[in-house]
Each structure stands twice: as structure tokens, then as C-alpha cells.
Amino acid sequence: MKLLIKNGHVVDPADKIDGIADILIEGGRISKVGAGLDTKAETIIDAGGKIVMPGIVDMHVHLREPGREDKETVFSGTKAAAKGGITSVLCMPNTLPSLDSIEIIAALKEIIRKTANIDVFICGAITTGRLGRELTNAGAFKKEGITAISDDGASVDSDSLMSKAFEKAKKEKLLIICHSEDKALSLKGVANLGFTSTRLGLRGISNESEYKRVARDIKLAEEKGAAVHIAHVSSRESVEIIRKAKKKGISVTSETAPHYFALSEEDLLDYNTNMKVNPPLRARGDILAIIEGLKDGTIDAIASDHAPHTENEKEIEFEHAEFGSTGLETELAVSITELVCKGILGWSGLAEKMSFNPAKILGIDKGSLGIGKDADMIIISPDKEWIVKKECLVSKSKNSAFLGRKLKGAVEYTIHKGKVIYKA
Amino acid sequence: MSLKQVFTKEEIERAVTRISHEIIENNKGVKGLVIIGIRTRGYVLAERIAKVINNLYGTKLDVGALDITFYRDDLSAISEQPVIHNTEIDFDIENKNIVLVDDVLYTGRTIRCALDAIMDFGRPRTIQLAVLIDRGHRELPIRADYVGKNIPTSQKELVQVKMQEMDNEDGVTIEETEDDKKENS
Amino acid sequence: MTKKKTAKWTHKDLLGLEYLSKEDIELLLDTAESFREILDRKIKKVPALRGKTVVNLFYEPSTRTRVSFEVAAKRLSADVINIAVESSSVRKGETLNDTGKNIEALKADIIVVRHNCSGAATMLARNVNISVINAGDGWHEHPTQALLDMFTLRKKAGRLEGMNVSIVGDIAHSRVARSNIWGLTKFGAKVTVCAPKILIPPGIEKMGVKVTDNIDEALSDSDAVNVLRMQFERDDIRAFPSQLEYFKNFGITEERLKKARQGIIVMHPGPINRGVEISSEVADGRNSVILEQVTNGIAVRMAVLFWVSQVKDKDIKNEIAY
Numbered sequence: 001m002k003l004l005i006k007n008g009h010v011v012d013p014a015d016k017i018d019g020i021a022d023i024l025i026e027g028g029r030i031s032k033v034g035a036g037l038d039t040k041a042e043t044i045i046d047a048g049g050k051i052v053m054p055g056i057v058d059m060h061v062h063l064r065e066p067g068r069e070d071k072e073t074v075f076s077g078t079k080a081a082a083k084g085g086i087t088s089v090l091c092m093p094n095t096l097p098s099l100d101s102i103e104i105i106a107a108l109k110e111i112i113r114k115t116a117n118i119d120v121f122i123c124g125a126i127t128t129g130r131l132g133r134e135l136t137n138a139g140a141f142k143k144e145g146i147t148a149i150s151d152d153g154a155s156v157d158s159d160s161l162m163s164k165a166f167e168k169a170k171k172e173k174l175l176i177i178c179h180s181e182d183k184a185l186s187l188k189g190v191a192n193l194g195f196t197s198t199r200l201g202l203r204g205i206s207n208e209s210e211y212k213r214v215a216r217d218i219k220l221a222e223e224k225g226a227a228v229h230i231a232h233v234s235s236r237e238s239v240e241i242i243r244k245a246k247k248k249g250i251s252v253t254s255e256t257a258p259h260y261f262a263l264s265e266e267d268l269l270d271y272n273t274n275m276k277v278n279p280p281l282r283a284r285g286d287i288l289a290i291i292e293g294l295k296d297g298t299i300d301a302i303a304s305d306h307a308p309h310t311e312n313e314k315e316i317e318f319e320h321a322e323f324g325s326t327g328l329e330t331e332l333a334v335s336i337t338e339l340v341c342k343g344i345l346g347w348s349g350l351a352e353k354m355s356f357n358p359a360k361i362l363g364i365d366k367g368s369l370g371i372g373k374d375a376d377m378i379i380i381s382p383d384k385e386w387i388v389k390k391e392c393l394v395s396k397s398k399n400s401a402f403l404g405r406k407l408k409g410a411v412e413y414t415i416h417k418g419k420v421i422y423k424a
Numbered sequence: 425m426s427l428k429q430v431f432t433k434e435e436i437e438r439a440v441t442r443i444s445h446e447i448i449e450n451n452k453g454v455k456g457l458v459i460i461g462i463r464t465r466g467y468v469l470a471e472r473i474a475k476v477i478n479n480l481y482g483t484k485l486d487v488g489a490l491d492i493t494f495y496r497d498d499l500s501a502i503s504e505q506p507v508i509h510n511t512e513i514d515f516d517i518e519n520k521n522i523v524l525v526d527d528v529l530y531t532g533r534t535i536r537c538a539l540d541a542i543m544d545f546g547r548p549r550t551i552q553l554a555v556l557i558d559r560g561h562r563e564l565p566i567r568a569d570y571v572g573k574n575i576p577t578s579q580k581e582l583v584q585v586k587m588q589e590m591d592n593e594d595g596v597t598i599e600e601t602e603d604d605k606k607e608n609s
Numbered sequence: 610m611t612k613k614k615t616a617k618w619t620h621k622d623l624l625g626l627e628y629l630s631k632e633d634i635e636l637l638l639d640t641a642e643s644f645r646e647i648l649d650r651k652i653k654k655v656p657a658l659r660g661k662t663v664v665n666l667f668y669e670p671s672t673r674t675r676v677s678f679e680v681a682a683k684r685l686s687a688d689v690i691n692i693a694v695e696s697s698s699v700r701k702g703e704t705l706n707d708t709g710k711n712i713e714a715l716k717a718d719i720i721v722v723r724h725n726c727s728g729a730a731t732m733l734a735r736n737v738n739i740s741v742i743n744a745g746d747g748w749h750e751h752p753t754q755a756l757l758d759m760f761t762l763r764k765k766a767g768r769l770e771g772m773n774v775s776i777v778g779d780i781a782h783s784r785v786a787r788s789n790i791w792g793l794t795k796f797g798a799k800v801t802v803c804a805p806k807i808l809i810p811p812g813i814e815k816m817g818v819k820v821t822d823n824i825d826e827a828l829s830d831s832d833a834v835n836v837l838r839m840q841f842e843r844d845d846i847r848a849f850p851s852q853l854e855y856f857k858n859f860g861i862t863e864e865r866l867k868k869a870r871q872g873i874i875v876m877h878p879g880p881i882n883r884g885v886e887i888s889s890e891v892a893d894g895r896n897s898v899i900l901e902q903v904t905n906g907i908a909v910r911m912a913v914l915f916w917v918s919q920v921k922d923k924d925i926k927n928e929i930a931y
Binding site: 193195196198199200201202204270271315316319320 | 627704705706724726727728729731732746747748749750781784787810811812813815816
């Protein structure tokens with residue numbers, strides 16, 4: 001079965017392609033890329049006027065299965081991902097129970113095999129139950145094909161335990177993804193500490209609770225010579241710390257989520273719980289620093305931190321509502337609207353942040369449109385405008401921080417291993 | 425929209441004087457007499473009546489102002505938001521003969537509100553009603569004891585009273601409009 | 610001739626003074642004058658809200674504010690229902706939104722809500738079509754308290770513009786402070802907040818206030834001082850002064866007032882902690898308007914209930930747009 005995509009503006013940073021070209025797909029893989037391909041194919045898609053990019057590799061997604069299937073499942077989450085132009089996700093281990101043992105990971109792999117619509121890579125936990133007390137069996141994880149571990153949602157408070165974790169990770173060649181937060185400093189905070197939290201009468205979460213832990217995590221990784229990836233960077237100080245570390249040659253990478261460059265604490269003024277996230281939406285200065293970090297490469301990747309929650313957990317008092325916003329169906333359009341349209345990144349830069357770099361960081365063979373690679377790609381209408389509405393969201397949960405917002409850029413086709421898994 | 429003058433400045437002055445005399449005659453003097461005018465032009469008239477009586481008898485009658493907004497029964501029906509003025513009745517009305525004064529008597533609802541309001545202040549001996557214009561179309565069993573002029577009108581007409589103290593001129597005009605004018609009751 | 614109040618009121622709810630314009634607040638204060646006069650009559654009642662039902666939904670125990678709203682509603686001839694919910698930081702049973710919807714289904718007209726979570730009144734107002742009045746939500750706002758404070762001040766001093774007002778106490782956790790700051794600054798009053806440093810919230814200067822931790826400095830320039838209640842039962846305060854220490858450094862005493870302006874007006878939202886934030890002599894002395902505040906509170910709440918009940922669908926301005 002041949003699939004030919006004609007006349008699209010192909011963007012593939014891995015192979016340095018950024019121009020009009022055709023792509024021929026055969027047997028689920030890319031077989032030819034070039035301008036004016038003269039081939040017969042069973043299916044032809046005319047991508048004239050559209051952008052063709054590698055499928056997005058979202059390295060920070062909460063699929064909630066096992067345990068909270070009421071919020072999301074592997075099936076519903078990957079369906080939402082397909083709609084959003086994502087063809088590979090890394091699912092986080094804060095499930096019930098946590099992904100901290102071989103048995104649970106094996107069970108999840110079965111669920112993925114049976115129900116996933118795209119590729120789902122598993123992120124194991126650093127400590128049992130993510131409680132920060134004892135390390136999991138990282139070596140065994142590696143054998144199961146796991147490439148990264150994290151206690152996301154929590155941070156390992158004990159320096160000595162975290163240090164041991166880096167040591168083990170280095171040995172097993174696993175990447176540690178850090179949710180850098182000192183809970184002793186963020187305490188019961190629910191919004192960015194500053195004028196907005198004062199105005200709203202809410203307990204604040206300081207920048208300090210993030211950047212101090214970022215500095216610690218990088219220091220411990222450096223001491224052990226291990227690689228470290230900082231998740232959902234939100235504050236200006238964190239960006240600066242990562243920048244300096246990279247200059248020093250330390251093996252650190254980082255990601256941010258679209259809400260950290262598209263929204264600020266001021267957007268919270270009406271107690272919209274869909275904007276209650278951890279780390280919180282920050283001040284203007286932090287947003288500018290994040291954007292600068294994306295521009296100069298300090299921040300390597302954009303990942304949604306897709307955090308679905310039920311209405312019962314969100315449509316309540318701000319202080320009691322769960323943290324998190326969904327992101328799979330909006331991350332591409334938000335990134336196009338805020339970065340590409342505003343000239344911060346070009347299409348190639350966007351593809352780097354959303355596909356090429358995440359795949360590289362995770363050490364998986366994705367994010368590229370090279371010959372012989374898996375045919376995972378998306379066709380985008382770059383100028384199509386749409387408004388984010390609850391009714392249009394495919395995810396089980398509708399807690400999007402972008403509800404009601406007008407965005408530019410829509411996915412027309414999502415192709416996974418040569419199959420069209422989503423058509424607008 | 426035609427404008428018709430039905431009461432001139434001089435006619436108003438004569439009417440006020442006549443009403444003042446009628447009040448004295450009816451009450452056999454000024455004992456226990458107080459005047460309460462309904463905001464806003466009713467109060468202006470009340471002061472004028474009091475002035476005439478005071479000049480004749482050398483008295484200093486108590487004059488009060490009543491705002492009936494909080495007693496209206498039509499607040500949910502009117503399209504404009506109510507304008508609230510202050511009520512100032514700083515004398516006791518117990519056992520007094522109150523002359524309630526308003527500029528135009530129409531459906532009678534305003535007077536009904538005023539009666540309720542006055543009763544909340546105490547128990548007067550009598551309440552009498554003096555109006556400058558009675559334009560008919562009563563919806564409640566209310567009648568005036570003293571009337572400046574009876575002017576039959578249709579419900580489409582708007583009666584405009586102007587008083588020197590507020591509008592820089594005295595006079596009453598009738599204007600013909602498209603809609604029923606029930607808000608000036 | 611008395612002044613006419615011709616402003617138009619378009620708010621279905623009263624959630625905070627942050628959301629009101631100066632004209633809105635002026636309308637409320639002027640209307641409160643009319644209602645204040647009614648409280649001196651023999652029959653202290655007007656039929657303005659006859660047939661309407663006001664529900665007091667209090668999640669935090671409060672006798673003063675609740676009774677004040679109850680009296681205000683009854684003086685307007687409304688029917689009043691009191692619901693005192695057992696307060697709890699873990700929601701048991703019905704959610705606030707569900708309770709609100711049920712009250713709406715009972716065909717009540719106004720909900721007066723007090724809750725320990727900031728933003729609770731805002732959330733409730735978004736979820737019901739009937740009017741919601743915020744009687745205090747967490748640390749966020751307590752608009753009727755600030756309105757009665759401003760009413761009392763305006764009555765006593767004759768104006769609000771240019772008045773120097775100090776607010777003393779736990780500013781960080783005070784909804785009374787926030788509402789007063791919003792209201793007073795809109796009228797061009799000069800506001801100073803005074804508290805130990807740990808009780809000054811970040812960025813408060815951006816609300817247009819002066820900040821100091823020196824009580825004598827604050828008082829020396831003030832025409833009025835609003836003394837906030839000091840709470841010592843806190844779970845998350847570190848290095849907090851003791852009661853004695855607080856009284857020594859921030860307590861409003863006769864001694865301190867001598868160094869302040871002649872005739873400085875002393876206010877307190879109540880209930881007062883004698884000997885903690887204010888001395889008995891001052892609380893009962895000639896500078897104090899504390900009891901007047903209580904009476905004025907009824908008139909102000911009557912004004913709020915009145916105007917909120919006047920809003921028709923076509924007038925409604927959407928406070929919250931999402």
C-alpha cells in the first residue's frame with residue numbers, strides 16, 4: 001500500500017529539509033522524499049499550501065491508566081493525541097499504582113499493545129510509589145525497553161538518595177527526568193507567589209521552590225556524570241541555571257509546556273481552575289525568559305504535561321481543585337500561534353522542539369522523515385483559525401487552560417506508521 | 425408631538441393660594457397641621473403652600489419630604505432604574521393632621537405608597553391630599569381633597585410640571601406621545 | 610435639594626470592590642444614607658424586597674455578619690433563610706455549586722455566601738443565575754465590610770478623597786484589608802498598610818498603598834485608622850509575634866493616639882480582641898466609631914440587597930467572561 005503526499009512544505013530538521021517536496025510511504029516506512037516525485041500510489045494526499053512535519057513526540061503526558069480510567073485511558077488519550085498531531089508519547093508513572101515495578105509495567109505494555117492508537121513509551125518511577133524512600137529496580141526497567149525514569153508529580157527530597165539514583169541511571173544508561181520542586185518551600189501554594197496571589201488571596205508558590213531544586217538536580221547529575229532532563233521549566237532563574245550548566249558542558253536538557261509561554265499569572269484573575277497548574281503560571285518576566293530560552297536552545301523541547309482531570313476535581317473551589325491542564329489537542333496550535341506566528345521559531349525550529357529533540361533526548365528512533373524511518377508525520381493547515389471548545393475535545397477530560405481561546409494552525413492529517421489515524 | 429400649555433405661572437400661583445386658604449378653612453385653623461410633600465416637585469409645592477399659610481398666620485409649619493421609591497409596587501415592571509432621593513421628616517406625626525402634597529394625581533398608586541410610608545412613621549390623626557393637577561384615570565380608590573385644576577387627559581399624553589425652584593420656570597404642559605404614560609402615576 | 614443618584618447599577622452580584630467603579634460604590638453609599646434614615650424611624654421597615662427570599666449560606670461560623678445581613682434583609686421585608694454549613698477543609702457531601710443550584714431551585718432570589726476559600730463567591734456566581742453577595746471569601750474580599758467602613762468614614766469626616774487612612778493588622782490574610790484598599794483608592798484616599806513584615810503580602814504596593822512596619826509612622830499622618838482583628842491560631846506562620854509582643858509594637862492605645870492627629874477616627878471590623886490589637890480605652894473612647902460601624906452595616910447591606918435585586922436580565926454586565 002503506497003501513500004503519496006504531494007506538494008507539501010516538508011519540514012524535517014533531522015535531514016535538513018525545509019521546502020516543497022513529495023513523500024512516498026511504503027509498508028509503513030518512508031521510501032522516497034524529493035521534489036516532483038513521479039510515482040503511482042493507491043492513496044494520494046495533496047498537501048499543497050500545507051506544512052508536513054514529523055509527528056510530534058510528546059515526552060510528558062499523563063495517560064492515567066492504570067487507576068484513574070475515569071480521567072483518561074491509553075485509548076482515549078492516544079486518540080486525543082492523534083487529533084493533536086502527536087504520534088509518540090512518553091507516559092508518566094504517577095498512575096495507581098505507580099509504574100514502579102516490572103509487573104505493572106508489563107501489564108501496561110499489554111494495555112498499550114491492545115488499545116493504543118499511537119506509540120506509547122513508558123517512563124518508569126525513580127522510587128517505589130514515588131515516595132522518595134527507596135529506589136526502583138532501574139536495571140530491570142531497561143530490559144523492558146524503558147529509556148527514562150521520573151517521580152513526576154514529586155521530587156526526591158533526599159540528596160543522597162537522588163545522588164544514588166543518578167549513579168544507577170548512568171550505569172543503566174537511563175535518562176532521569178526531574179520534576180524539580182521543593183515542596184517544603186511550595187507548601188500549600190496554589191498560584192505564583194506575587195502580586196496576583198496577593199490580589200486573589202491565594203497561597204503562593206515561589207520561583208525559588210523550582211529553581212533551587214533545578215540547581216540541586218543538575219549538581220547531583222553532574223557529580224555522577226549522568227544525563228538529566230528538567231521537566232516543565234517555568235521560571236526565569238531556572239532558565240538561567242540551565243543555560244549556565246549547558247555552557248559548562250553538563251549533560252542537561254530541558255522542556256517547557258505551552259502554557260508557560262502562552263499564559264501568565266494574570267490570566268488567573270477570575271479563578272479559572274483550568275489554569276491551576278504546577279508549576280504555576282508565572283509572571284511576565286518569566287514568560288519572556290522561557291521564550292528566550294526556546295530561542296537560544298536552553299530549552300530543548302516542548303511537551304504538553306497533559307494532565308486530565310474530571311469535572312468533580314476541577315469545578316470546585318480554586319484551593320481544592322486538582323493541578324493540571326490537558327494539552328494534547330492544543331499544544332501544536334498554541335505553539336504555532338505563540339512562537340511561529342510571532343517569529344520566535346520557524347517551522348524547522350518548531351519541529352525540532354516538538355519532534356526531533358524529544359526523540360533524541362529519549363533515545364528513540366522517531367522525529368525524523370529520513371528514508372527507512374517509521375512514517376509518522378502530520379499535515380498542518382498553518383493559517384486555519386479555530387476556537388477551543390469543550391464539545392470538540394476528544395480527550396475524556398475537558399480541563400483545558402485554553403478553553404475559549406482562538407488559535408491558529410490545525411492538523412489535517414495524522415499519519416502513524418503509514419496509516420492515516422486522524423483526518424480533520 | 426404637540427405641546428399644549430394648560431397652566432401658566434400666574435394660574436399656578438393663584439391655585440396655590442386658593443388651596444392654602446381651603447386647607448385652613450377645612451381644618452378650622454392651623455392647630456396640629458403639618459405638610460408633607462412627595463419628592464420631588466410635590467415637596468416644592470408643599471413648601472410654597474406652607475409659605476402662604478405662614479405669611480397669613482405668622483406660623484412656622486413643619487414641612488417634610490417623602491421619597492416613596494422603597495414602597496413602590498412596580499419596581500420590577502419599570503424599564504428605568506429608580507432614582508432615590510432622601511426622606512426628611514424630622515418631626516413627630518403622631519396625632520397630627522397631615523396634608524400630603526403632590527404635583528400630579530393620576531392612577532393613585534404613588535399616593536397609596538405615600539400612605540404606607542407615612543403609616544410607618546406613626547399614627548396621624550388625619551391625612552388629606554392636595555394636588556396641583558388631577559388628570560383622571562384612577563386605578564385605586566384615591567381622591568384629592570384639594571385640587572389646583574382638573575385636566576382630563578388620555579393615557580397617551582404626558583403631563584409635564586415645571587417648578588421655578590428646580591426647572592427655572594413655572595408651568596404645566598401636556599405632550600402627546602406614542603405610548604401609554606403609566607410611569608408618572 | 611438633596612443629590613440625585615442617577616448612576617445605573619448593572620451587577621447581578623457583589624463579589625468584590627475590585628470589580629466596582631467609583632460611581633457604583635458612590636451609588637451604594639448614597640443609597641445607604643436613605644436606608645440609614647429608615648433605621649431611626651418607629652417602623653424600621655420598607656416593602657422594597659417584599660416577597661423576595663434571601664438565603665444566608667455561611668460555611669464559616671459568623672454571628673455578626675450573618676445577623677447583620679439578616680436584619681438588613683428583614684428591614685427590606687424580605688424572607689430570610691439561614692444555612693450554616695459545618696465548616697471543613699475537606700468537602701463532605703454536597704459541593705458549593707450543587708448547594709447553590711439547589712437554593713436556586715427553591716426559587717430564592719439572593720444568596721449571601723461566606724466561605725473559607727478565596728474565589729468561592731466568584732465560582733458560585735458563575736454557576737447560578739440568581740444574585741450572589743460575597744460576605745467574605747477566604748483572604749480575597751469582604752466588600753460589604755469595606756463599604757460600611759467607607760460609609761462610616763465618609764459620614765464622620767464628610768469626604769473620602771484625600772483622606773489618609775491606615776490599615777493595621779494581618780494584611781496578608783485579610784479580606785477586609787483588600788476590599789478597603791480597592792474601595793478607598795478608587796476615591797482618591799491615601800492608604801497605608803502597617804504590619805510586621807511577615808504579614809505584608811508580596812506586591813501589595815502595586816495596589817497603590819504605602820507600606821510600613823512602624824505603627825507610629827503610620828498613625829502620625831492618618832485621619833483614620835482601621836484596626837484589624839489579630840488571629841493567633843495559625844498553622845503556617847513561622848516566627849509570629851506573641852500577643853503581648855504584638856500589642857506592644859502594634860497595639861492601638863491612648864498613648865499612641867496622643868502622637869497621632871487630633872480627632873483621628875478609629876475603626877475596627879469586630880469582634881475586638883481587647884488588649885491585643887486595641888486597648889479597651891480606645892475601643893470605648895471618643896475616637897472610636899466601632900458601634901456606629903455596626904449600625905451603618907445594616908444600612909449598607911440594605912443598599913446592596915436593594916440594588917442587586919433591581920438588576921434585570923437585560924442590564925446584566927458579565928463580570929466573568931469564561
